[in-house]
Amino acid sequence: MxxxxxxxxxxxxxxxxxxxxxxxxxxxxxxxxxxxxxxxxxxxxxxxxxxxxxxxxxxxxxxxxxxxxxxxxxxxxxxxxxxxxxxxxMKKEVLDDVFLPRNAVIAGSGAPTGTAVKCEGGYRVTGQWKYCSGAEFATTFTANAMIEDGAGEEPAMRSFAFTEKQVEILRDWNAFGLKATGSHSIKVENVFVPEERTFSIFESNGVVDDPVFSYPFMPFAQASFTGVLLGLGLRVMEEAEHYLDMLAEESAKKPVLRKVLDEQGDRLEALRSTFYNTIDGNWSLHLEGESGHEQYDEVSEVCAGTAQGVREIVFALYPYLGMYASDRGTPFNRVFRDLLTASQHALIAPY
Missing domain, CATH: 1.10.540.10 (Acyl-CoA dehydrogenase/oxidase, N-terminal domain)
Known part of the structure; x- marks a missing residue:
């Protein structure tokens, strides 16, 4: 590439x-x-x-x-x-604080695994959230919590922006891939969050009006994660080519692996072509205000199909790389573990 x-x-x-x-x-x-x-x-x-x-x-x-x-x-x-x-x-009062620093970055979770109680000037929040990638260097933490109003009504979800000092990082990321992402859990206990540091991911603040902010969050996230998988798929092919180069010219494995690499490489390029044609076309429709549920659903379907195709390509290659593929110290093994870990994200799972 x-x-x-x-x-x-x-x-x-x-x-x-x-x-x-x-x-x-x-x-x-x-x-x-x-x-x-x-x-x-x-x-x-x-x-x-x-x-x-x-x-x-x-x-x-x-x-x-x-x-x-x-x-x-x-x-x-x-x-x-x-x-x-x-x-x-987010509310305009906090935008400078959250986004202006050169090293500004948010870590957090979309799972509503916290609770919030309304109080004077804001909320008291308690909860624990998993898989907050970048937790070790994040400057702001966001998480969703269900508001308990005590009136017996169905609790509503709200998003909260915590400061670094309010959050306890539980260093529990133990996956066999993406090991340097620091995707640890975070925890808060009865932390006060002022009203201005709360927001809804479904409501615009009226301050930012770029087209990306009116794009539905689900296909936006799915397309992003699919881009990651395609990049990892390209690295898998690169490392498989390196293994092929290491084989002796007289090795009987060489022509067989060459054939498999060509087949799977063509398949990966076909997946990439379909994926980007879909994303580019849908984005054009979005800019023109002509993209609806059907078109956004098509993006989601293509993302799921692309992710599954990349998984299949990796497993098609693996048997032909011998114990080299299983050695945890090889670049191929690292990217193999990274790809399998990334592909477990719920938004691009087969179901």
Whole structure:
């Protein structure tokens, strides 16, 4: 894949840290510096906050490229930039505080696994949330909680923006892939959150009106995660090619693996072509105000089909790479584990 966002020197720097990231389970500061310099956590943030105001098709291609370099790096770019989506939802009084710093990035969870009680000036929130990628360097934490009003009515959901000091990070991320994403749980206990730091992900703040903020969140997120999987699929193919190059010319495995690689490579390119044609076409309709439920549902379907196709490609290749594929120290094994972990996300699961 042709590099557009990253230089060859940056790719080399990121990959030179792969073993350390996999071993220590954290992203080095020098790689975070690349993200800050390129404003990658601010792809969807307005320019007044140092953002790039990136369109959905362009951002998905950035997620793919970043993930093809390294899985944890690409996942963090994708998740971190996704928090910028909330600049279109949060109250204008807190936008500068949350989004203006150079290193501003949100970590959090969409699961409503907390409770909130209304009090004077805001809410008292208690809860615990899993899989908050980027927790170790986040400057703001967002989470959903159900409001308990004591009146016996059905509780309503609301989103809360916690400060770093309000949150306890439970370092429990123990997946076998995406090890450097710091996707730990967070916890708050009877924390006061002022009204201005609460919001609804379904309501616009009226401050930001870029087209990306009127795009439905579900296909937006699905397209983002599918971009990650496609990038990991490209890296899988790259590492399989390296294994092929290591085989002796007289090896009987070589022509067989060459054939499988060509077949699966063509399949991956077909998946990418269909995916990007769908995203680009739907985005054009969205800009023209002509995209409805049917068109957005098509994006969701293509994302699910693409994700499943990438999984199948990886498993088609694995048996032909021998024990090299099973050695935890090889680049192929790392990207294999990253891809399987990323593909478990509920929004791109087969069901």
């Amino acid at each position: 042709e590099l557009k966002e990253f230089t060859e020197q940056e790719v080399e720097k990121i990959r030179s840290n792969e073993e350390q990231m996999d071993r220590e389970g954290a992203i080095p500061d020098e790689l975070l510096a690349i993200i800050y310099d390129k404003q990658l956590f601010k792809l969807f943030v307005p320019e007044r906050f140092g953002g790039r105001r990136t369109s959905l098709p362009e951002s998905v291609r950035i997620f793919e490229e970043a993930s093809s370099i390294n899985g944890s790096f690409g996942w963090l770019v994708t998740i971190g930039s996704g928090g910028g989506f909330f600049s279109g939802n």
